[in-house]
Amino acid sequence: MTEAPLTAREYRDLLSAALEEAITADARRPTAHTLFTPDSHRSALYxxxxxxxxxxxxxxxxWYWSLLDETLRGLAADEYRINRLRRLRVAPGYGLASRHDCYPGPMVLRGLLERGEDPYDIWYTVLLASLGQPDLLGLTEWADRIAWVRAHPGPAERTIEEADRRAYxxxxxxxxxxxxxEHLQAERRQTDRLVGGILRLALQMRFATRSIRLKVFVRPDIFEAARHHFADASKLSAYSARLEWTPTDLYGLLFHYLGNEDGDTARRFRESTGGWVPEGDGSRQAPPRLLSGSxxxxxDVFEEIADPFMGSNVRRGKTYAWLPNHLMDGRGQVSPRSFLEALSTAAETTRSNHPDHGRALHHEGIRAGVxxxxxxxxxxxxxxxxxVELAIKPLAGYQVPIPEATVLSAWKEANLSAVLAEETARYAQADTPDLVRTGPRHPDDLARLITELIExxxxNKPRSDGRLDLPDVYRIAFGLGRRGGVPRSQA
Structure with missing residues (x-):
């Protein structure tokens, strides 16, 4: 006898339970149940x-935590068919966890920089320690380890050569x-220097060794700034990947979480959608059609969960496309965290405001989620x-798309260049070491600020008439309007 399909309330409860962990993923270690392998991430693991x-x-x-875990590396190797992932010895070079034995933390790093240490020397020492250089293992302080490396360049180089030979x-x-x-140092200029040292070492190992590699997970703005701190940085572009998400990847992630939740409701969801494959680790692999194949x-599955339209009919938009479209930034990218948080909020809003609705997600709940x-x-x-906030605030109340001349006029009226200069001066003061210096690169050139915001x-500038737009994911909370769009946030 076939079981009855999930009710709206059961779907709503399943969404809330499954997405609670997903939207705080950075604070939790990945597991076999949460490991999701979108095709677009394959190159990131090369x-x-x-x-x-x-x-x-x-x-x-x-992915940082997944690479550190031998079991998860093996699962990723299977999914992506990258056998080389099974032949790795992985060590942390830096991360959020406090690991003084593996790398210096922010306070120690600040002291090292104040002593005049070269960032490259810091990370070169971290690499040697990860390779088990015996003289370093007998020293507990990073300053002493760096001093040893500086005093013994020959043995240090031979450690690299020997480790590379044996690994090969x-x-x-x-x-x-x-x-x-981004957490290396609070003061951005020091962070840029430190990341520059990491990238310099990464490039050197890429060309000088056969079997020693670095992998650096980094925000694009930090990468671009750090590249100015060493020669030949442009060569890294050939060995770079981006973590990006397509709409089908995002929905595949949603179904992955629903199908891997514990309990009877998740079991019935798997049975109703069909084709789930149990793995030996207790996780369940969704059928390809639910991941990114179809x-x-x-x-079809999402319309069992959410209203098919963002109103009474199709003129308000089809929900499946509407949701990721309204979460895209100006480069067409959607953060999976934003996507899942919007759905989690939609479930809670529907539960509160439309508890008897025929589907788990009411379209007004989805708007609230966005x-x-x-x-x-x-x-x-x-x-x-x-x-960025200082630049967008003077535009609050305007409606997009907005002429570039209007933006520049609003900035001049707000004396934005002076405001940015004042902020830059604050960051440069010696008695404010905890402030983060983040740009912009050209605070005095308002036209170039637009270029930086687009980057x-x-x-973005999607129109032939040159008018500027703000994607909804930024527009709404920044307080700009759009005719017929999602209402801007109210204070």
Whole structure:
């Protein structure tokens, strides 16, 4: 006897339970149940790609922890058919976890920089320690370890050469991985120097060795700034990948979480959608059509969960396409965290405001979810690049698309160049070491500020008439309007 399909309330409860962990993924270690392998991320795991760029919430920390875990590496090797992942010896070069034995933390790094240490020497020493250089293992302080390396360049070089030779003979690769680089130092100029040292070492190992590699998970703006701190940085572009998400990847991630939740409701969801394959680790592999193989199959399942339209009919938009479209930044990219948070909020809003609705997600709940995701995204960009908020604030109340001349006029009226100069001076003061210096590169050139905002994905210029737009994921929380669009956030 076939079981009855899930009710709207059961779907709603399943969404809330499954997505609670997903939207705080950076704070939790990945597991076999949460490991999701979109096709577009394959190149990020190529061992020879030493730089992996990605903004907030796209999976940098997820893959950092997955590479450190032998079991998860094996699962990724199977899914991506990258056998080389099974032949890695992985060590952390830097991350959020406190690991003084593996790398110096922010306080120690600040002291090392104040002593005049070269960032390259710091990370070269971290690499030697990860390779088990015996003289370093007997020293507990990083300052002493760096001093030993400086005093013994010959033995240090031979350690690299010997480790590379043995790894090549054993058909393995030593991989040193870096994450959370925005937390290296509060003062951005020091962070740029430190990341420049990591990238310089990564490039050197890529060309000088056969079996020693670095993999650096980094925000694009930090990567671009750090490249100015050493020669030949442009060569890294050939060994760089980006973590990006397509709409079908995002819906595949959603179904992956629903199908891997514990309990009877998740079991019934798997049975109703069919084709799930149990893995030996207890996880379940979704059928390809639900991951990224069939947009129509994804639409059919999602329309059992959410209203098919963002109103009473198709003129308001089809929900399956509408949701990712309204979460895209100016470069067409969607953070999976924003996507999942919007759905989680939609479930809670529907539960509160439309508890008897025939589907788990009411279209007004989805609009509320996009508003919540927009607010979170603006918080993130304001933390990462505070000058962006200063630039967009004078535009609050305007409606997009907006003529470039209107933007420049609003900025001049707000005396934006002076405001940015004042902020830059604050960051440069010796008695404010905890402030983060994040740009912009050309604070005195208002026209070039527009270019920088477009590069960050906060603005775009999609129209032939030259008018500027703000994607909804930023527009809503920043307080700009759009005719017929999602209402801007109210204070």
């Amino acid at each position: 061992v020879d790609n030493v730089v992996v760029q990605g903004g907030r919430g796209v999976g940098k920390t997820f 003979e054993d058909n393995i690769v030593h991989l040193l991985i870096f994450d959370a680089l 947009e129509q199959a994804q639409k 508003q919540k995701a927009s607010a979170r995204r603006v918080e993130e960009v304001s933390e990462d690049t505070p000058w 960050l994905g906060v603005m």
